[in-house]
Amino acid sequence: xxxxxxxxxxxSRVPEAVHRRRWAILAVLMFSLLIVVLDNSILNVAVKTIxxxxxxxxxxxxxxxxxxxxxxxxxxxxxxxxxxxxxxxLGRKKILLFGIAVFGIGSALAAMxxxxxxxxxxxxxxGFGAAFVMPATLAVLMNVFERDEQPKAIGIWAGGVGLxxxxxPITGGVLLEHFWWGSIFxxxxxxxxxxxxxxxxxxxxSRDPAPGKVDPLGVVLSVVGLVLLVYGIIRGGELADFTDxxxxxxxxxxxAVLVGFVLHEKRSDHPAIDIGYFKKPVFSAAVxxxxxxxxxxxxxxxxxxxxxxxxxxxxxxxxGLLILPLAVAQMVFAPRARLVVERFGARAVCTVGMLAVAxxxxxxxxxxxxxxxWLMEVVFFVQGAGMAHIMPPVxxxxxxxxxxxxxxxxxxxxxxxxxxxxxxxxxxxxxxLSATYRGQIEDHLGRLPAGxxxxxxxxxxxxxxxxxxxxxxxxxxxxxxxxxFLDAMHVTALASAGVALLGALVVAxxxxxxxxxxxxxxxxxxxxRESVAG
Numbered sequence: 001x002x003x004x005x006x007x008x009x010x011x012s013r014v015p016e017a018v019h020r021r022r023w024a025i026l027a028v029l030m031f032s033l034l035i036v037v038l039d040n041s042i043l044n045v046a047v048k049t050i051x052x053x054x055x056x057x058x059x060x061x062x063x064x065x066x067x068x069x070x071x072x073x074x075x076x077x078x079x080x081x082x083x084x085x086x087x088x089x090l091g092r093k094k095i096l097l098f099g100i101a102v103f104g105i106g107s108a109l110a111a112m113x114x115x116x117x118x119x120x121x122x123x124x125x126x127g128f129g130a131a132f133v134m135p136a137t138l139a140v141l142m143n144v145f146e147r148d149e150q151p152k153a154i155g156i157w158a159g160g161v162g163l164x165x166x167x168x169p170i171t172g173g174v175l176l177e178h179f180w181w182g183s184i185f186x187x188x189x190x191x192x193x194x195x196x197x198x199x200x201x202x203x204x205x206s207r208d209p210a211p212g213k214v215d216p217l218g219v220v221l222s223v224v225g226l227v228l229l230v231y232g233i234i235r236g237g238e239l240a241d242f243t244d245x246x247x248x249x250x251x252x253x254x255x256a257v258l259v260g261f262v263l264h265e266k267r268s269d270h271p272a273i274d275i276g277y278f279k280k281p282v283f284s285a286a287v288x289x290x291x292x293x294x295x296x297x298x299x300x301x302x303x304x305x306x307x308x309x310x311x312x313x314x315x316x317x318x319x320g321l322l323i324l325p326l327a328v329a330q331m332v333f334a335p336r337a338r339l340v341v342e343r344f345g346a347r348a349v350c351t352v353g354m355l356a357v358a359x360x361x362x363x364x365x366x367x368x369x370x371x372x373x374w375l376m377e378v379v380f381f382v383q384g385a386g387m388a389h390i391m392p393p394v395x396x397x398x399x400x401x402x403x404x405x406x407x408x409x410x411x412x413x414x415x416x417x418x419x420x421x422x423x424x425x426x427x428x429x430x431x432x433l434s435a436t437y438r439g440q441i442e443d444h445l446g447r448l449p450a451g452x453x454x455x456x457x458x459x460x461x462x463x464x465x466x467x468x469x470x471x472x473x474x475x476x477x478x479x480x481x482x483x484x485f486l487d488a489m490h491v492t493a494l495a496s497a498g499v500a501l502l503g504a505l506v507v508a509x510x511x512x513x514x515x516x517x518x519x520x521x522x523x524x525x526x527x528x529r530e531s532v533a534g
Contacts, residue, residue: 015204018144018204019144019146021202022144022145022149024202025140025141025144025202025203025204026141026144026145028195028198028199028202028203029137029140029141029203031191031194031195031198032096032100032133032137032195032199033133033134033137033164034164035103035188035191035192035195036103036130036133036134037164037168038164038167038168038171039107039126039168039184039185039188040069040072040073040168041164041168041169041172042168042169042171042172042175042184043068043069043172043184044168044169044172044301044305045168045169045172045173045176045305045316045319045320045323046172046176046181046184046316047065047305047306048305048306048309048310048316048461049176049181049316050065050068050119050181051065051459051461051462052461052465053465055180056181057181058113058114058115058116058119058181059116060116060119061116061458061459061462062430062433062434062458062459062462063235063430063431063434064116064117064119064120065116065430066426066427066430066431067116067120068116068119068120068123069123069423069426070230070423070426070427071120071121071123071124071127072123072124072126072127072130073127073419073420073422073423073426074127074223074226074227074230074419074420074423075124075127075128075131075223076127076128076130076131076134076419077131077226077415077416077419077420077423078131078219078222078223078226079127079128079131079132079219079223080131080134080135080412080415080416080419081215081218081219081273081412081416082131082214082215082216082219083095083099083131083132083134083135083136084135084136084139084412085213085214085215086132086214087132087135087136087139087207088139088207089207089214090207091205091206091207092136092139092140092143092205092206092207093136093140093199093203093204093205093206094205095132095136096132096133096136096137096140096199096203097196097199097200098129098132099129099130099131099132099133099136100129100133100192100195100196100199101129101192101196102125102126102128102129102132103126103129103130103133103188103192104129104188104189104192104193104196105125105129106122106123106124106125106126106127106128106129107126107185107186107188107189107192108185108186108188108189109122109125110122110123110125110126110182110185111182111183111184111185111186111189112182113182134415135412135415139206140203140204140206143204143206144204168320169319169320169321169323169324169327170317170320170321170324171187171320172184172316172320173315173316173317173318173319173320173321174317175187176315176316176317177315177316177317213270214270215265215268215270215271217264217268218261218264218265218268218271218273221257221258221260221261221264222258222261222273224254224257225254225255225256225257225258225260225261226254226258226420226423227254228250228251228253228254228257229250229251229254229255229258229424230254230423230424230427231250231254232247232248232249232250232251232252232253232254233251233424233427233428233431235247235250236251236431236435262275273413273416277401277413280401281510282397282401282510282511282512283397283398283401284510285397285506285507285509285510285511286394286395286397286398286401286507286511287394287398287413287414287417288417288503288506289350289354289390289394289503289506289507289511290391290394290395290398290414290417290418290421291417291418291420291421291424292421292499292500292502292503292506293354293357293387293390293391293421293500293503294418294419294421294422294425295421295422295424295425295428295429295499296357296358296361296425296429296496296497296499296500296503297357297361297383297387297422297425297496298421298422298423298425298426298429300361300364300429300492300493300496301323303429303430303433303489303492304323304364305319306459306460306461306485307364307367307485307486307489308322308323310460310461310464310482310485311369311460311482311485311486312369322373322376322377322380323380324380325377325378325380325381325384326380326381326383326384326387327384328381328384329380329381329382329383329384329385329387329388330384330385330387330388332388333384333385333388333389334387334388334391334392337349337388337389337392337393338392338393338396340389341392341393341396343514344514345512345513345514346393346394346396346397346507346511346512346513347507347508347511347512347513347514348513348514349389349393350389350390350393350394350507350511351504351507351508351511352386352389353385353386353387353388353389353390354386354390354500354501354503354504354507355386355500355501355504356382356383356385356386356389357383357386357387357390357500357503358497358498358500358501358504359382359386359497360379360380360382360383360386361383361493361496361497361500362493362494362497363379363382363493364379364489364490364492364493364496365489365490365493365494365497367486367489367490367493368486369482369486390507393511394507394511395414397511397512398413398414425496425499429492429495429496432488432491432492432495433488433489433491433492434458434459434488436487436488436491436492437457437459437460437484437485437487437488438457438458440483440484440487440488441456441457441463441480441481441484442457444476444477444480444481444484445457445463445477448466452466456477460481460482460484460485463477463481463484464477464478464481467481
């Protein structure tokens with residue numbers, strides 16, 4: 001996505017009528033961003049309910065729940081660059097309106113899903129719409145704010161993500177307490193209608209006078225490769241066997257397609273991703289850190305909902321409130337992270353942040369059915385504080401490494417790696433959780449009929465559902481199910497912590513250290529003006 005660069009003149013760059021309503025426009029853009037991010041954080045709280053048998057849920061298995069998350073994320077990440085290019089070519093307002101409308105339609109259809117397969121399909125539609133929203137909001141923002149106000153506006157825009165993370169689980173909990181599971185998607189529809197009206201009334205259109213070409217083959221290769229790869233990982237978790245032919249075929253096929261994607265991008269004169277960026281160590285380290293931290297955290301977010309609701313017995317609303325310290329820590333520390341970076345440098349701050357995330361993840365290996373609530377809250381807060389000291393510096397590192405005219409591409413790379421890292425985290429760690437749980441619970445399912453035995457071994461929710469159907473005879477399964485899940489959670493938590501430690505090593509080796517002057521420190525106001533004003 002191309003963003004005009006060069007020092008603009010206040011009178012000529014932004015029309016006065018647009019300049020006067022710039023903060024109202026930012027509010028509309030944040031509203032658009034909020035519903036897209038909010039939806040994913042709401043869904044994390046609802047996984048237990050959706051996994052429950054009808055009429056409470058739709059009886060989704062562990063792998064189907066992962067695909068309900070991953071179908072959205074993979075479509076979103078795969079189309080991000082193409083959506084940015086289309087916005088530059090056709091007009092960013094038009095693309096933004098299109099994206100929000102598709103997202104609203106997908107939300108309404110998802111709310112009415114009658115099966116896990118329908119939910120997965122409609123979530124992909126929502127991801128398609130969201131892909132057109134994210135790059136367009138940033139492109140519009142860059143065209144309605146003067147250069148000296150852009151860092152402040154982008155900071156507020158990015159703060160919308162922390163706000164969505166904070167209110168998403170609580171909103172989801174309130175809806176699930178009073179309405180059916182589909183309400184978590186249906187709530188998007190009236191918000192989308194308000195957003196569309198506000199956009200038509202307030203947001204100006206803009207386009208790049210020299211737009212880049214679309215790379216349809218690159219997009220298709222990236223989406224197909226990622227879908228095959230993640231399907232293979234999820235299938236391996238289902239079977240608890242990563243050597244099976246039905247696992248190896250999509251795994252190897254996905255890797256082959258992704259290799260083809262890289263080769264195509266290198267040869268294309270209009271690539272979706274400029275592979276040359278990755279030859280710069282700071283750039284590669286920053287995007288790797290983004291992917292690794294979301295890989296670790298998304299998997300934990302996925303299983304923490306089952307831990308809080310299935311093992312601990314909290315409601316969806318209570319679970320949302322318990323996770324709140326993670327989001328609050330991000331909202332408190334993220335705006336101030338650049339001050340710490342100015343003093344100590346991006347390398348030290350990001351390394352300590354990664355270690356804090358790893359510590360928080362490893363702490364889950366000590367959790368059991370009676371862990372005090374205050375200790376869980378401290379762990380969530382530490383994780384959030386660690387995240388807050390990773391994302392701003394590495395994002396600035398991405399933006400700094402690229403030329404000013406590539407600021408839009410830098411933002412797209414940032415978002416793509418965040419989304420794909422999170423998707424793979426859910427897939428890999430979800431598969432590890434599923435395989436470990438199945439291995440632990442199988443010995444306790446021997447007396448069940450063959451059909452029930454397979455069903456009961458898929459997840460803790462499936463085991464507890466079978467136990468409930470069996471009545472008094474099924475009570476003997478409850479304690480083994482909880483114990484098996486805790487064992488599986490401990491293994492998955494340690495694996496997550498290992499990924500975060502790898503991220504700490506990457507940033508410690510490749511991110512820049514403390515700058516000589518405070519005005520040039522990574523993440524400083526001066527640096528942010530340089531990195532985002534292009």
